[in-house]
Amino acid sequence: MPLTDALRDDILATVPSLRAFAISLSGNSDRADDLVQETLLRALANIDSFQPGSNLPAWMFTILRNLFRSDYRKRRREVEDAEGNYAKTLKTQPSQGAHLEFEEFRAALDKLPQDQREALILVGASGFSYEDAATICGCAVGTIKSRVNRARSKLAALLYVDGAEDFGPDDTVRAVIGGNG
Amino acid sequence: MKDVKSPAKNPAPGKQGGLNAEIQSRIGHQLRAMYDDVVRQGVPERFAELIRKLDVPANPPHVGETGGGTNNDGRD
Numbered sequence A: 001m002p003l004t005d006a007l008r009d010d011i012l013a014t015v016p017s018l019r020a021f022a023i024s025l026s027g028n029s030d031r032a033d034d035l036v037q038e039t040l041l042r043a044l045a046n047i048d049s050f051q052p053g054s055n056l057p058a059w060m061f062t063i064l065r066n067l068f069r070s071d072y073r074k075r076r077r078e079v080e081d082a083e084g085n086y087a088k089t090l091k092t093q094p095s096q097g098a099h100l101e102f103e104e105f106r107a108a109l110d111k112l113p114q115d116q117r118e119a120l121i122l123v124g125a126s127g128f129s130y131e132d133a134a135t136i137c138g139c140a141v142g143t144i145k146s147r148v149n150r151a152r153s154k155l156a157a158l159l160y161v162d163g164a165e166d167f168g169p170d171d172t173v174r175a176v177i178g179g180n181g
Numbered sequence B: 001m002k003d004v005k006s007p008a009k010n011p012a013p014g015k016q017g018g019l020n021a022e023i024q025s026r027i028g029h030q031l032r033a034m035y036d037d038v039v040r041q042g043v044p045e046r047f048a049e050l051i052r053k054l055d056v057p058a059n060p061p062h063v064g065e066t067g068g069g070t071n072n073d074g075r076d
Helices: A005-026 A029-045 A056-075 A082-088 A096-111 A114-124 A130-137 A141-160 A170-180 B021-039 B045-053
Strands: none
Touching (some): A005 A029, A005 A056, A005 A114, A005 B021, A056 A130, A096 A141, A114 B021, A141 B021
């Protein structure tokens, strides 16, 4: 469809979540913004192929995801400072404890296979339906569901298995013992 | 998350890697917190400007090109 003012506004409105997706995927804010820019240029150049009334965010996310994929294949991963770099993008620096927890989470997310990471982000953070996420990733809905489940299991294992007693009744026991200490 | 099977009614804390609801809710919360932090930053000026500048005419003249092979919708 032609690039109307309304459509331009709609495209602009997808930018915040495109950036969040790009940063979640790449772990690097500079690279993420390059990805977003490239996505916008591609989207505008191919706007004729966008079907009016279809899901614009999903269309934009598909472009970004494919760009990230081809970029990834080209130069593998060269983002050793991912966490530090990501932290710089935060508007408000989290408190010390929260920051540590955040970095642990970020590091665990980076350990997921790419397929699982993108599926989890699309469904768990971007808020796409399983169906839309499947369209964006070019796979079956069932595949997305299983990737999301595996991603969640793996994150839980990475983040909480060792510290899972924090959730159990042991806390009370420990508090009692500690109190008597 | 309902299809997550817990291996036992009372999994030993810490050893089973059981996906209890509390852990899953924490993961979901952290994931959204990370994501929403970026979303809240809004649209950086460079992108707003980019879209303004690329003021593609609503009906591009389509000169040259004879074969209408413009089906690239960005999905490779």
